[in-house]
Amino acid sequence: MKKVVVGLSGGVDSSTAAAILHHQGYEVIGLTLWLMKGKGQCCSEGMIDAAYICEQLSVPHQIVDMRDVFQTHIVDYLVTGYSVGITPLPCSQCNKTVKFGPMVQYAREQLGCDRIATGHYAQINYDKASGRYQLLRAVDRNKDQSYFLYDLSQELLAATVFPLGELQKADTRRIAAEYGLKTADKPESQDLCLVESNGSMRAFLDKYLAPKKGDIVDTTGKVLGEHDGVHHYTIGQRKGLGIAAPEPLYVIELDAVNNKVIVGDRTKVTQPECTVNRVNWVSIAEPSTPIRAEVQIRYRSHPEPVTVIPLENSRVRLVFDEPQFSITPGQAAVWYDGDKVLGGGIIES
Structure with a gap:
């Protein structure tokens, strides 16, 4: 019997992934990573539901304490980023360094198993011609999570199964109900786990970064208002600035060194290119010459035509066919060929 370790957060997606594999004849072992205390999936509440699902399926359930790792690689990473004026994306970092990597290691070393599965909406294909595992979008484009998985290595992709990749979300709910899973009607996780646990990103950051009043200025240096910390703002932000102006103003730069939030009109926050590190x-080996692709600079952004120009030291320059609004340092840029994830990285400037 094939053995697989299934990452269980306590939500309907991971629960259904486990149930599908169990009913396909796999020997399933449920594994929950304890990331932090509090409400929401991946927290105390999620662990209870994950344990219940394993009891329903009559499969073993293990919990691994990853709170220190999560604190170092996600919480400290976020706080440091916001403190210097960037807006980090924790999810791709978390997937690689906190979830998939440690799960594969634990499965191999502690459970004698070389396969893991999660409830992510994405697909993996092995391409014989190139000898590479390819990461593909999910069939359900509204739930596709490939954007957050771009940083998975070939080794991790080779060890991973995504049972929901070919399903619509409605099918997942239906299957969960058919199997009588406790989580079948559990509400969706609507935000980052840290936001769910703390109530808002602002509340989370305020636990670590003290308020520091400074000026909101335009591009000429004219003071338009006051802020209470650059970490409360992000590039492209328009609402919540607390300033009056004859035209809409957006955050175009966060100057953490001088403690200034710089604003300007929409043209100032629209750029023709960016660098990514x-x-x-x-899905492909690093090219030596520029390639054409479609890129997403945010999870929900529309894929835009782009030329990807390889640079040294694991960097690229993205030159957009049309200038893009709100390119935000710290966020991920992920480029595709149709449904195939070619590569991705962190926006630098």
Whole structure:
């Protein structure tokens, strides 16, 4: 019997992934990573539901304490980023360093198993011609999570199964109900786990970064208002600035060194290109010459035509066919060929 370790957060997606594999004849072991205390999936509440699902399926359930790892790689990473005026994206970092990597290691070393599965909406394909595992969008484009998985290595992709990749979300709910899973009607997780646990990103950051009043200025240096910390703002932000102006103003730069939030009109926050670092080439080997692709600079952004120009030291330059609004340092840029994830990285500037 094939053995698989299924990451269980306590939500309907991971629960259904486990149930599907169990009913397909896999020997399933449920594994929950304890990331932090509090409400929401991946927290105390999620662990209870994950344990209940394993009891329903009559499969073993293990909990691994990853709170220190989560604190170092996600909480400290976020706080440091916001403190210097960037807006980090924790999810891709968390998937690689906190979830998939440790899960594969634990499965192999402690459970004698070389396969893991999660409830992510994405697909994996092995391409014989290139000898590479390819990461593909999910069939359900509204739930597709490939954007957050771009940083997975070939080793991790080779060890991973995504049972929900070919399903619509409605099918997942239906299957969960058919199997009588406790989580079948559990509400969706609507935000980052840290936001769910703390109530808002502002509340989370305020636990670590003290208020620091400074000026909101325009591009000429004219003071338009006051802020209570650059970490409360992000590039492209329009609402909540607390300033009056004859035209809409957006945050165009966060100057953490001088403690200033710089604003301007929409043209000032629209750029024709950007640089990306910490690049991971996923479905193809790193090219030596520019390639054409479609890029997403945010999870929900529309894929835009782009030329990807490889640079040294795991960096690329993205030159957009049309200038893009609100390119935000710290967020991920992920480029595709149709449904295939070619690569991705962290926006630098």
